[in-house]
Amino acid sequence: MxxxxxxxxxxxxxxxxxxxxxxxxxxxxxxxxxxxxxxxxxxxxxxxxxxxxxxxxxxxxxxxxxxxxxxxxxxxxxxxxLINVTDFFRDGAVWDYLANHTIPQIIAKKEPNEPIRVWSAGCASGEETYSLAMLLAEALGIKQFQQRVQLYGTDVDLNAVMQARKGYYSAHEVSAIPAALQKKYFEHTADGYLWRADLRRSTLFHCRSLIQAAPFPRIDLLLCRNTLIYFMEEAQIRVLVRFHFSLTHNGFLVLGQADNLSAHSQSSLFTPVSRDARVFTKVPDAHRDARLLSIAFC
Ligand SMILES: C[S@@+](CC[C@H](N)C(=O)[O-])C[C@H]1O[C@@H](n2cnc3c(N)ncnc32)[C@H](O)[C@@H]1O
Missing domain, CATH: 1.10.155 (Chemotaxis Receptor Methyltransferase Cher; domain 1)
Known part of the structure; x- marks a missing residue:
């Protein structure tokens, strides 16, 4: 129970x-x-x-x-x-895990042309979302990525979202990206580095609050890192319940290294796949609890 x-x-x-x-x-x-x-x-x-x-x-x-x-x-x-600190491929070991385990598993469970939906919740100025885009494009190839992937980046901070939409970063900001990926996915302009124009349709950025807005449905991979840490326990639970609704049956949730959430509520909803990388899958049927419904959507 x-x-x-x-x-x-x-x-x-x-x-x-x-x-x-x-x-x-x-x-x-x-x-x-x-x-x-x-x-x-x-x-x-x-x-x-x-x-x-x-x-x-x-x-x-x-x-x-x-x-x-x-x-x-x-x-x-x-x-x-609001604290917008972020980086491309922040916490490198997590990204290695996503590239080598999580993303290949998502792709393997899909039909060849089936869409893949990804959400970076609390995306700040977009570095996390574009890091995900690069890993997915590397795994699928550019054409498949363009045809199949829909990435959402959301943040409550409008300025950060507008920066993310521009996809424009300084030399210092892109220095965290491996050189080959930087060259492949960013156009080097006079003042900085611009995300490839032909991949822009795959990344959508919205200004919305995790506490107030309804979650996106049918998500295969959901990153919410270093954001829930600022929420009180009840708000954390509310957001986690919504994430549970958001994810597909086989979907993955990735939390931040410092997101020390209530162990009980977290384990009622999600099972760890990698404790080190903070990757989780859904506990099936947790959503059937009427009380959870009322907490998440009241
Ligand atoms: C420290 S940054 C984390 C950025 C990125 N996820 C990472 O780990 O590098 C936290 C982000 O959460 C956003 N945030 C805070 N409260 C939020 C809310 N209620 N809904 C959506 N985003 C929120 C902040 O604006 C900020 O951009």
Whole structure:
């Protein structure tokens, strides 16, 4: 029987400061449709205070007034709160595992012309999505890749998504890509490196929140790395349940090295295939639990 280890409700009386932060988060959610309520409080507080210092405001209450008066401020706050650190082929051993095991298995289980659908959730400025694209194109060949692969990159940060859509990176940024792949998949321009024009249709980038938006269906490979770490346990569970719905029967979920999720909820939904590479498959039938449905889509 599936039981959820949801965190116990906080029964202590919140301090004035905590209550004011919660007011601010509720305002952002209800008025500006920015839902930060699922994020871990210590990081959220630290980052919000950083932004408050930048605009010369001391208390959350005053900052709420400031947010109401300055239409652009919520974007600046979001830019401070969201951490966009990423890289091509970040954590190299994981990519070796995907190239040598996961991707060949996905391809082997498909019919020759069957589509392959991949989702990089929390893709930041696109490096992870393009890393996936290179591995898939290497495994399938360019023509098959163009015909069969649909890659989605999603992030809640619009600026990061716009950067990802451009597919334009500096020499420093592409230095993490093996030279042969860099040469094959990027056009060297005067100022940087541009993702190949003929492969652009296979990569779609959307600005959407994992906490608020419905998941993509029929996904064969889903990477969500170094993103759930910022979410509180209940939000993590909600997103994991949605990922379970998203993946095909044989689909794979890849989490980040630092995504230390609740062991119980994770194991109720997913079984590890490689603990080192943080690759998982679905526990069959976990989705039949009505309670999970209500948590994921309430
Ligand atoms: C540290 S980056 C990880 C990027 C990439 N996955 C990697 O591991 O290199 C975390 C990303 O998660 C995004 N993020 C945070 N909250 C999100 C949410 N609710 N929905 C979608 N993306 C989110 C941030 O904007 C940021 O770009």
């Amino acid at each position: 599936f039981t959820l280890d949801l965190p116990a409700a906080n029964v202590s009386t919140p301090s004035l400061e905590t209550a004011e932060l919660e007011n601010l988060l509720n305002y952002l959610k209800q008025v500006q449709q920015i839902d930060l309520t699922g994020y871990k409080r210590p990081t959220l507080m630290r980052r919000t205070l950083t932004r408050m210092q930048q605009v010369g405001v001391e208390h959350y209450r005053e900052y709420l007034d400031y947010l109401e008066q300055q239409p652009q401020e919520s974007t600046h706050l979001l830019n401070t709160v």
